[in-house]
Amino acid sequence: MSGFDDVSRVLRDAIGARVFPAATAEVGASDGVLWQEALGTLTFDDASARTELDTPFDLASLTKVIATATGVMRLVHGRALRLEDAVSSFFDEWRGTDREAVTVRDLLEHTSGLSARLVDPPGEARREFEHDICTMKLEYAPRSRSIYSDLGFILLGFIVADRGGRSPDGEVRLKPDTTDEGLSTYEGLTFTLSPEARRRAAPTLPMDEDRRRGEMLVGEVHDNYAAALGGIAGHAGLFGSAPAVGRFARTMLRAARGDTTMPPPFSAELVREFTTKSTVPGNSRALGWDTMLPASSCGTRMSSSAFGHVGFTGTSLWIDPDRDRYFVLLTNRVCGGGTIDQMRHVRRDFHDALL
Numbered sequence: 001m002s003g004f005d006d007v008s009r010v011l012r013d014a015i016g017a018r019v020f021p022a023a024t025a026e027v028g029a030s031d032g033v034l035w036q037e038a039l040g041t042l043t044f045d046d047a048s049a050r051t052e053l054d055t056p057f058d059l060a061s062l063t064k065v066i067a068t069a070t071g072v073m074r075l076v077h078g079r080a081l082r083l084e085d086a087v088s089s090f091f092d093e094w095r096g097t098d099r100e101a102v103t104v105r106d107l108l109e110h111t112s113g114l115s116a117r118l119v120d121p122p123g124e125a126r127r128e129f130e131h132d133i134c135t136m137k138l139e140y141a142p143r144s145r146s147i148y149s150d151l152g153f154i155l156l157g158f159i160v161a162d163r164g165g166r167s168p169d170g171e172v173r174l175k176p177d178t179t180d181e182g183l184s185t186y187e188g189l190t191f192t193l194s195p196e197a198r199r200r201a202a203p204t205l206p207m208d209e210d211r212r213r214g215e216m217l218v219g220e221v222h223d224n225y226a227a228a229l230g231g232i233a234g235h236a237g238l239f240g241s242a243p244a245v246g247r248f249a250r251t252m253l254r255a256a257r258g259d260t261t262m263p264p265p266f267s268a269e270l271v272r273e274f275t276t277k278s279t280v281p282g283n284s285r286a287l288g289w290d291t292m293l294p295a296s297s298c299g300t301r302m303s304s305s306a307f308g309h310v311g312f313t314g315t316s317l318w319i320d321p322d323r324d325r326y327f328v329l330l331t332n333r334v335c336g337g338g339t340i341d342q343m344r345h346v347r348r349d350f351h352d353a354l355l
Contacts (some may be wrong), residue, residue: 004035006221007353014346015040019338020314022051022202024242029324030254033246034176042202043216043335049200056193056201056239057330058222059123060311063238064153068246069108069288071095071160073274077265080163084289090159093134103144104159107152108212108287109278112219113138114149122228129154129229146283150225150235153288157234188244192230193219193292201239202332204313222334224312236311242328249326256321267275275307285324290322297344302354311342316347327351 003297004027011023022040026033036057041048059066075081088094094102099113106112114133123129140147193201198219206212207277210224223228223236231237255262255271262268276286284291292298292306298318308318314333319326329350333343 002131004037004354006348007035008037010041010346010349011037011039014338014342017043017338017342018336019342020174020333021048021335021337022055022057022347023329023331024051024053024057025057025330025350026036026242026246026326026328028246028250028326030250030257030259032241032250036246038240038242041167042332044249051202052200053243054188054200056188056197056241056242057315057332058204058217058302058311059238059240059245059315059330060236060313061150062240062245062298062309062311062317063226063236064234066240066316067191067238068153068156068160068234069165069253069274072104072108072156072288073265075160076348077267077270078245081159083108087155089164089169091130091134091155092129093107095134097248098138099142102154104301106142107156108274109280109285110146110148110152110153110282111139111143111280111283111285111296113142113280114151116147116149117151117225117263119210122225126158126229129225130158142278146278146280146285148285150223153235154229155261157232160234177250189238189240189248193239197239199328202330202335204332204334207334207335212354222295238331242330245317246326249317249328253319253321253324253326255322256307256319290299297351299348299355301352301355310331310347314343318351325354329355338345 021044022042024038027035038051040051085104087102102112196205201219203216204222205219221231221237226233226237251266255266255268257266275289278285278289284293289307292302294300297310302320303322305322306320310316314331317328
């Protein structure tokens with residue numbers, strides 16, 4: 001591994017180029033943290049507070065893997081759900097010959113036929129989202145291709161809530177006494193920040209189509225669909241610090257490397273299944289997770305076993321079992337920062353500088 005000065009320079013250069021104002025990063029192995037750093041300030045304002053390692057960031061679509069895919073893993077482990085269960089068995093309005101064969105696996109792999117987002121503005125509650133998603137025309141024949149879809153993960157969040165007896169929030173905010181089916185605690189990952197943590201959160205700015213446009217969002221979810229669902233959703237809404245994401249990453253890494261001491265649902269078998277690439281042609285996705293492609297955000301140097309995910313706000317998590325490494329990068333690009341393409345280049349340079 002190269003020195004960490006190189007990767008620090010990548011992030012400082014990105015801050016200087018105004019790709020994002022704030023960044024925290026952590027790199028580690030299965031036995032612990034190797035490097036951490038906090039850089040920049042919470043906004044581009046000259047008077048803004050400095051970023052700290054425990055600064056909470058809006059994790060955006062990292063929610064899909066940390067909360068929702070893990071929630072599905074838990075239900076599969078407890079035999080409360082099967083990956084081949086039909087989506088129609090969970091939602092009465094999911095009906096029609098074009099979609100009757102769609103399964104939970106298809107939602108996880110983004111191969112269900114659903115489009116990326118809704119055509120019209122989102123509703124105000126779960127009932128409206130469920131109706132709009134379940135009755136919309138499918139964009140393609142299920143499992144014929146893949147379109148990355150927030151809508152599929154919104155439905156998965158509802159399934160986790162209904163079958164698990166709790167919201168997806170409960171799948172992450174676990175009790176310290178580990179009485180909750182033996183699951184480990186991931187302190188610092190939450191859909192609902194405390195008032196003190198909320199004040200310290202890295203701010204974001206709403207998108208133009210968001211009714212909150214013009215506001216600075218501090219500790220409030222950036223995604224407008226998640227906001228309409230009260231901040232707790234299957235596709236977005238989770239907040240966390242780099243060390244908190246790192247703790248989760250180490251559990252996944254250890255399980256992926258065959259460690260049999262990990263608590264349920266993090267068995268080596270389940271983690272392997274959830275991180276194995278889809279058989280749908282042209283699809284790099286696994287069950288929630290993405291897999292290594294030389295053209296992806298993980299850069300060019302990870303092994304073929306690597307899996308990860310990114311978030312629209314400027315976040316990413318990649319795990320490489322063969323190299324025994326995980327990589328956490330949290331930024332608030334959507335606080336007046338750069339484009340998606342600029343963020344993609346930073347992510348690639350970040351990972352390549354570490355391998």
